[in-house]
Amino acid sequence: MTPAPIAVALDAPDLETAARWAALVTPHVSTVKVGLELYLRYGPDVIASVRGASGVRVFLDLKLHDIPNTVAGAARAVARLKPAILTVHAAGGPAMIRAAVEAAPHTQIAAVTILTSLSEADLGRIGIGGRPEDAVRRLAVLAVEAGAGALVCSPREVAAVRAEVGPDITLITPGVRPQGADSQDQARVATPEQALADGADLLVIGRPITGAADPGAAAAGIAAALRRKIVTP
Numbered sequence: 001m002t003p004a005p006i007a008v009a010l011d012a013p014d015l016e017t018a019a020r021w022a023a024l025v026t027p028h029v030s031t032v033k034v035g036l037e038l039y040l041r042y043g044p045d046v047i048a049s050v051r052g053a054s055g056v057r058v059f060l061d062l063k064l065h066d067i068p069n070t071v072a073g074a075a076r077a078v079a080r081l082k083p084a085i086l087t088v089h090a091a092g093g094p095a096m097i098r099a100a101v102e103a104a105p106h107t108q109i110a111a112v113t114i115l116t117s118l119s120e121a122d123l124g125r126i127g128i129g130g131r132p133e134d135a136v137r138r139l140a141v142l143a144v145e146a147g148a149g150a151l152v153c154s155p156r157e158v159a160a161v162r163a164e165v166g167p168d169i170t171l172i173t174p175g176v177r178p179q180g181a182d183s184q185d186q187a188r189v190a191t192p193e194q195a196l197a198d199g200a201d202l203l204v205i206g207r208p209i210t211g212a213a214d215p216g217a218a219a220a221g222i223a224a225a226l227r228r229k230i231v232t233p
């Protein structure tokens with residue numbers, strides 16, 4: 001069976017746990033995601049550990065955000081690990097995004113628009129007024145014009161972003177919660193089925209899977225629900 005378009009966020013406190021979660025979920029999902037917690041603790045070795053024998057696609061979510069020269073150096077440094085996807089913050093601006101794209105030509109650069117943990121009120125407090133969707137769309141267009149092949153946005157905005165950037169850009173949505181699940185620190189959330197129906201290509205799901213008693217079964221359950229959705233929309 002084709003693995004579901006899900007990237008499981010391996011936000012684990014140690015390498016053994018991350019590798020165990022990766023092994024349990026990889027029969028069911030297309031991708032595993034390594035974020036700041038694991039990468040800062042273990043460095044580049046973490047990639048081989050979670051890739052394991054299956055050779056699953058690894059999404060390196062470092063959310064780079066610095067001046068273009070520094071981001072280019074960082075992107076070049078991690079490109080040798082061959083992550084399928086590497087994130088940068090769209091708010092770093094077009095020159096920074098382009099620098100990452102040019103430094104890692106074989107990795108898809110995904111620009112994070114507005115973090116899914118931020119509500120409209122939070123955004124107002126940091127000087128981004130108006131609807132989150134408007135800021136997300138503006139940053140999405142800027143990032144695509146700078147060469148990003150993928151964008152990270154919440155599932156609440158994914159339909160609007162798809163309408164803005166067209167079919168060829170990969171849209172990645174964290175902030176995904178199965179019906180009735182706790183949203184935890186995520187502010188702009190939707191269900192996996194809704195995110196997919198609205199145009200997401202890859203759903204990032206962490207704690208609803210890794211916090212389950214059996215992460216493999218949790219991943220399989222969400223994957224099966226998505227398959228049913230694709231067959232009977």
Ligand SMILES: O=c1ccn([C@@H]2O[C@H](COP(=O)(O)O)[C@@H](O)[C@H]2O)c(=O)[nH]1
Pocket residue numbers: 009010011035061112114115116117152153174175176184186204205206207208
């Ligand atoms: O806007 C963003 C960008 C990245 N993330 C990352 O996705 C996962 C979500 O994990 P959950 O446990 O499903 O909440 C996490 O690794 C974040 O760093 C995001 O949530 N929002």
